[in-house]
Amino acid sequence: MLLMGSRGSKRTDADFRSGAIREIGPSANQVDNIMLFSGDGDFYSLLEAVQRRGVHVTVISSLRSKPPMIADELRRQADTFIELDDLKAAIGRTLNTVPPRAA
Numbered sequence: 001m002l003l004m005g006s007r008g009s010k011r012t013d014a015d016f017r018s019g020a021i022r023e024i025g026p027s028a029n030q031v032d033n034i035m036l037f038s039g040d041g042d043f044y045s046l047l048e049a050v051q052r053r054g055v056h057v058t059v060i061s062s063l064r065s066k067p068p069m070i071a072d073e074l075r076r077q078a079d080t081f082i083e084l085d086d087l088k089a090a091i092g093r094t095l096n097t098v099p100p101r102a103a
Contacts, residue, residue: 031055036078041071048077060084 034050036043039061047057059078061070064085075081 029053033058035060037061039068039070039074041074044071044074044077047074051077051079056080058082060087 033056035058036047037060039059047059051057056079057077058080059070059074060082061075062068062084063070063075064083
């Protein structure tokens with residue numbers, strides 16, 4: 001299961017989090033791993049709940065950015081934390097490397 005945080009208004013963020021909690025709660029018995037692409041500390045209770053069910057949680061966010069984009073309690077609660085910047089070499093690209101589209 002893959003979760004990606006939203007970057008919208010506070011209302012949109014709250015709606016996204018509550019929707020994610022509703023969706024993941026019942027599904028937690030059907031997954032082994034969850035990857036959360038967010039640093040929002042509001043996901044802390046969700047991580048805690050699914051971990052109690054034996055789900056391994058990986059959080060991908062940034063501690064190196066200024067200011068850090070991850071809540072400290074979320075990082076500590078995660079089973080695995082991956083620094084987003086460390087993925088840059090594997091998943092990043094520059095605009096110069098994008099081949100032109102055929103007409």
